[in-house]
Amino acid sequence: MTRLAISLTAAFIITQATLSNAWAKTGDFLQDREYQQCMQLARTKPEDAFESALSWQDVGGGIRAKHCAATALFSLGHFPEAANRLQALAEEMPDDTPPGIVANILGQAGIAWQRADDLTQAYAVQSAALKLSPKNPDILTDRAITLMDSGKPWEAIDDLNAALEVAPDTPNILVFRGSAYRMQEAYDLALADLNRALKFDPDEPDGLLERGIVFRLTGQNDKARADWLKVIELYDGMPIAETARQNLEKLDVKVGK
Numbered sequence: 001m002t003r004l005a006i007s008l009t010a011a012f013i014i015t016q017a018t019l020s021n022a023w024a025k026t027g028d029f030l031q032d033r034e035y036q037q038c039m040q041l042a043r044t045k046p047e048d049a050f051e052s053a054l055s056w057q058d059v060g061g062g063i064r065a066k067h068c069a070a071t072a073l074f075s076l077g078h079f080p081e082a083a084n085r086l087q088a089l090a091e092e093m094p095d096d097t098p099p100g101i102v103a104n105i106l107g108q109a110g111i112a113w114q115r116a117d118d119l120t121q122a123y124a125v126q127s128a129a130l131k132l133s134p135k136n137p138d139i140l141t142d143r144a145i146t147l148m149d150s151g152k153p154w155e156a157i158d159d160l161n162a163a164l165e166v167a168p169d170t171p172n173i174l175v176f177r178g179s180a181y182r183m184q185e186a187y188d189l190a191l192a193d194l195n196r197a198l199k200f201d202p203d204e205p206d207g208l209l210e211r212g213i214v215f216r217l218t219g220q221n222d223k224a225r226a227d228w229l230k231v232i233e234l235y236d237g238m239p240i241a242e243t244a245r246q247n248l249e250k251l252d253v254k255v256g257k
Contacts, residue, residue, distance in 0.1 A: 034061070038068035046075035063089060067105070074112055083112035087125065103133035110142055116150070122146045137163040141173055144180070153180040171197040175207045182214050190214050205231055205240045212244070216251060224251060 010199065034056065040153035041049035053061070053069035061068075070085035086109035090102050106129035127144040140163035148155035160177040167173060178193035194211040197204055212227035224247075231244035 003039055021217070032064060035064040035068065038065070039071060042068055042072040046072040063092060065093075070108075074108075074115075075140065079112045079116035080118070083109045083116060083118075083125075086112060091207040099132040100136070102144070103129040103139065106132070107136070107142060110139070110146070114142070114146055118149050119146050123150070128226055135162070135166045137167040137170065137173065138167075141176060144176060148176070148180055148183065153183040156180045169196070169200055171204050171207060175204065175210055178207075178214070179210050182217070185217075187214055187218050190208040191218075203230075203234055205235050205238075209240060209244055209247070212247060216247070221251060 038049055038053055038056065041052060049067055050072035053065045053072060055067065057065035060243055066085065066089050070082050070089065073079075073082040073085065086105055090105040090109065093102050093105070105123050110122045110126035110129060113119075113125060123143065123146050126139055126146060129139050130136065130143065140159045144156040144159040144163070147153070147159065157177060157180045158178065160173055163173050164170065164177070174193045174197035178190045178197065181190035182186070182191060194207055194214065194257065197207045198211065201207070208227045208231045212224040212231075215221070215224035215227065228244040228248045228251075232241045232248070235241040235244075
């Protein structure tokens, strides 16, 4: 799984937690143990969760059962189907549903479209979500990732600026903006964001990896090596450590020449 895929999966889980909390405040979802249990199963045993959600849907599980089924499909890697179900669910929500809840469901659909490599659909769904919740920093960040993947880093920076206005000094948002600046070869701005992110969370893995890349691009090889070695030390056995190791090996090969 790539760095971006890991980030998007984490974002999907975070949005799910936000959505569950918001739903709980609207009524009986707080007491709905079946929903909570199904969602837990969707993360740990998604095949079982999908079957359980379908059975629950047959006996009146409603939107909660449908949401659990879509989440299980996402966990199983069936991203287009998960995205379509989440979009349909957003359309089915009652008229009195708080806009933020519908926006978060659409936000999850956008992440699923990203994982399906359909960036056009991801952007459209995320934009629809932001019409309902314009200052949602998570959805703004997700759409920024879509824009970066689409080769539009300056537009991504606009979304990340808006996200940081709502959630200032949030490390992962700063790291994404640093990455966008790096894509535009604005290395001073990139380093400023990455240093700021790492000030708040010195062990943030994506921040260390990304700063190492900027250091390498600006000829600061010793600093790049130090950041990547720290990633390997702290996160050995994880995909990001392998990425750092590959970058380090390429750096050493170039230095050796």
